[in-house]
Amino acid sequence: MTQAKATAPDLALAVDAMGGDTGPQAVVDGVAHAVKHGLKARFIFFGDKTKLEPLIAGHSNLSGAEIRHADNVVAMTDKPMHVLRRGRDTSMWAAVTAVAEGDAQAVVSGGNTGALMAVSRKQLGMIEGVERPAVTALWPTPRGRCVVLDVGANVEADEDQLVQFAIMGEAFFRALMNVDKPTVGLLNVGAEDLKGHELIRTAARVLREADPDMAFKGFVEGNDISKGTVDVVVTDGFTGNVALKTAEGAARLLGGWMKETLTGTLNAKLGALMMAPGLRKLKDRIDPSSNNGGVFLGVNGVVVKSHGGADARGVASAVNMAASLAARPFREEVASTVKSVMSRRQRIAEASASETTIKAAAV
Template identity: 35%
Template sequence: MTRIAIDAMGGDFAPKVTIEGAVWAAIDYNVPIELVGKEDVIKEELEKIQKKGLKVKAGFHSKRIKVDFSTLDIKITNANEVIEMGEAPGQAIRKKRNSSIVLAVNAVAADSSQAVVAAGSTGAAMASSLFGLGRLPGIERPAIAVTLPTMKKPFIMLDAGANSSCTPEMLYQFAIMGSVFAKNVYGRENPKIGILNIGEEAGKGNDLVQTTYKMLEENKDGLNFIGNVESKEIFYGNCDILICDGFSGNVVLKTIEGCSSMLFKMISQEFKHDLISIIIGLLAKPFMKKMYTRINYEEYGGALLLGVKGITIISHGRSSAYAIKNAIRVAKEAIETDVLKKIAAVYE
């Protein structure tokens, strides 16, 4: 039986929202949960849910449901400390050995849970995973593999921010890990790998991408390399895996976040000028909502930290309960498809 550990204290709206998301996942996916954090706080939140019911809110739809805890398998592991967002990750995980993220990762290391979901400090989640779980054989550094929506099917971008500086060898390993992930979790056959670059031609970009290009062209591991992909092209869904250093990947991720949020705000501003614009805005709203749902990152819930010996799902700091629920789904899929063992098999 697989169980999924959640850092109940991690995230901008924790512990309330994190715990709600975990309870929701326990109901929807029938998955045992391990809530790691301050026991009294967690119990209090669970009691609130028992009394008032659980607010389930997906995108623009919202309702309150009654929860029968007797049918759910939710375990609490007490953790007295919390690593805050501003703390230096390396120091913090050494100093706060009883923090919720460290103990949540330890639960995976000790196999009491089989995956961990973390919406707190990304640095702390990474550091505790590296320290607590270790790296997969053959992998220098883990990468954050994030799923992004496009006009067609979503694709996986890695690294989305784990490593500010990368070597070509690391990018090559990201290609291998991404390929295994796309095949096994998303069922993509012979998944297409692109390098994020500022031009399509082979000679474009900095030394890192040029050298990586050459390595992938030699194509020793049967990877399906399709060449360079510009960031304006990624939204057409022509590649399954986009590899990049963590600085560029994080820039892409946050540009998408900022740009789409700006556009939605601008649209709603245009629909607020006068009575007619307000009425038309109300008529158009359901269509805008449908579109919003198509690109809503909450649907993808969390990004897998690929390359450590255990499943760590990193969620957005601003995760809603819905996003946490979906992150737990991603964790469950990663467990069921045995993706880590398949990555390790490449290097055997």
């Protein structure tokens, strides 16, 4: 199903209030937090009406929110195929339906990732020319943030899919960060052109030859992600997910060490008190909640996956991301660029084959 045009003149966001590990309280609090800090949108909450009504009533800035009752919830253990067959009465299905039917311009859910991907593909379809979706992750760097994709949707990806991920990542970063020409790199075991397997070298060659408008910088290594060497880092979902979980683990380890060090003695506590403003700023920069929200690039609609255990600040981050993307036509840009690049690649391949044939005939 392709995405219908929205009928409402203002921005409407569909929120799966029952998705996630912490229940609807954190979801409702997160939306209220986003509104308190300036987000202007209509909200449609999907889930158990008897649970949602008192939670929403507790926030005066959500007085205009709509609740649409859903009898059931997608469990974290549910298999995607089970949800596709039997999950039409769930809050997740109903929230995605709102985008498919044009009642909302974006959906946010902290529920089962595989199920959300399957339901989104089923109801929204794919952007023309894109074979597979990719999940994004925002990564803090000294320059701000970079985007890494894929971080879990595809265990493997061939060269054409990596090229499509690069195109989607570039358009996503431009839309979210207002950067006219984001830099793009392919994650590899080395920065040299001869490093890596043939698949990734082919993807690099295609990007150089068939997408001359992209600011493609070639290969980057794992340490380049946190350095902010490029704005967009492209890889397959297996590698991307391992990198993401490794970074999250390292951040938690560092945070634990800092807390231990700053509370270990009376002098340390006094020093921490004096450094409180700077420490709060540091915490905000490395806190995963500040960068919460993975976007399902490739599906024909704005779908943002919030971390299942996100607190209110984390949910607010995901909601703000959904609102930012809903207002920008980056999906149309992706479709146009993919079509152009793949067509140019085909012409280059045909010209190369023709030249090879001519040389062989001459011999």
